[in-house]
Amino acid sequence: MNIEHGPLCRLFPGKVLDFTTLRGSHDASDPYSGFSVCGYTGDRAEHYLGCRAALAADLGINDPQAIIQPRQVHGDKIAMLDDAFRTLDLQGQEKLLDGTDGTITARRQVAIGINTADCVPILLYSYQGTQLVAAIHAGWRGTLAGIAAKAVRQMVQAGARKIAAYIGVSICRQCFEVGDEVAEAFASAGLGGEIISRNKVTGKAHIDLQAANRHQLAGCGIAPEMIFTDGRCSRHDASGNYFSARRIGVHSGRTFTGIMLL
Ligand SMILES: [Zn+2]
Numbered sequence: 256m257n258i259e260h261g262p263l264c265r266l267f268p269g270k271v272l273d274f275t276t277l278r279g280s281h282d283a284s285d286p287y288s289g290f291s292v293c294g295y296t297g298d299r300a301e302h303y304l305g306c307r308a309a310l311a312a313d314l315g316i317n318d319p320q321a322i323i324q325p326r327q328v329h330g331d332k333i334a335m336l337d338d339a340f341r342t343l344d345l346q347g348q349e350k351l352l353d354g355t356d357g358t359i360t361a362r363r364q365v366a367i368g369i370n371t372a373d374c375v376p377i378l379l380y381s382y383q384g385t386q387l388v389a390a391i392h393a394g395w396r397g398t399l400a401g402i403a404a405k406a407v408r409q410m411v412q413a414g415a416r417k418i419a420a421y422i423g424v425s426i427c428r429q430c431f432e433v434g435d436e437v438a439e440a441f442a443s444a445g446l447g448g449e450i451i452s453r454n455k456v457t458g459k460a461h462i463d464l465q466a467a468n469r470h471q472l473a474g475c476g477i478a479p480e481m482i483f484t485d486g487r488c489s490r491h492d493a494s495g496n497y498f499s500a501r502r503i504g505v506h507s508g509r510t511f512t513g514i515m516l517l
Contacts (some may be wrong), residue, residue: 257290257306258313261421261512262483263380269517271380271388272366273421275485276310276511277496291498291508293370295326298508314366314515320345322366324511325355327392329374331400333357333409336367357391357406359413361516368513372498372505373431373489375464376423376512377403377472384416388514395437398467399444404475411476419481420472423512424497427488428452428463435460446470 261273281289287298292307294300307319314322323336326349334340334355340348341362352358358367359379367390369376374394381387389406391397407418438451438460446467451460465484473479489497489510497510 256313257309261378261423261485263378263419263421263514266419267380267382270382270386271514271516272314273378273380273514274314274512275423278498278508278510279496281495286503286507289508292322292324292511293509294324296370296509297506310511316364316366316515321364322368322513323348323352323358323360324368324370325352325358325392327356327370328354329392329394329396330354330356331397331402331405333359333389333391333402333406335409335413336360336362336365356397357389357402359387359389359406359409361385361387361413363516366513366515368511370509370511371423371425371489372500372503372507372509373426375425375468376510377406377468378421378423378512378514379406379410379418380514381410381415381418385414386516387413387415388516390512390514393464393468395433395462395464398446398464398471399440401471403468404471407472407475407477417481418477420477420483422465422468422482422484424485424487424489424492424510425465426490426499426501427465428461430488430490430501431462431464432457432459433462438462441467
């Protein structure tokens with residue numbers, strides 16, 4: 256197995272499967288070495304396609320085409336993967352997913368997910384009303400744009416009644432130093448208070464992106480006890496299982512955090 260399971264499949268067994276890929280054994284001198292399914296950060300196709308096939312097998316879907324990954328751009332566009340999406344050919348699907356930072360679907364046995372290396376992956380599952388799952392990429396720009404709340408609104412419009420959320424492995428406050436202009440933008444967007452702090456030694460601003468997203472999810476009606484924050488930091492976690500752009504560079508593999516309706 257190249258994945259670890261998340262909290263949603265433990266809470267809703269037989270309904271949904273949430274997972275995070277694990278880099279596993281790798282050569283530390285090669286930033287792409289280890290398990291990574293991301294195809295647009297410079298990795299060799301033979302490597303990431305092999306990993307995709309292995310991930311499909313781990314998920315029991317045996318079809319790498321049923322693993323859907325947007326080509327993320329730190330924006331706030333979210334694609335609804337409905338029956339019309341299914342009728343597109345591969346090129347058409349890729350075009351629709353280009354420049355997209357989140358996906359929502361009601362389709363079963365289709366794994367949607369997000370590639371990250373420090374940014375925050377967010378998974379959503381509506382456990383009452385229309386059954387839907389969403390996978391959202393929230394770096395600091397996406398967080399400022401309120402992409403998680405936008406996904407919740409789209410799910411509610413599509414019939415979701417109650418939603419549970421998982422905020423995955425991502426950079427922690429201590430590791431996430433930002434410029435003053437970013438801190439000011441967060442404060443102006445109502446994401447100040449405990450979300451922003453100052454390092455007492457360097458005086459630099461630090462942002463808690465996980466807390467910012469928790470705040471936004473709670474602000475759009477998700478019960479706080481249904482928001483599960485992983486809390487582990489991609490950059491300083493000692494296991495070596497998560498890719499981190501701040502630790503190993505932008506030209507590297509990615510951690511894929513995904514969700515699938517069963
Ligand atoms: Zn950290």
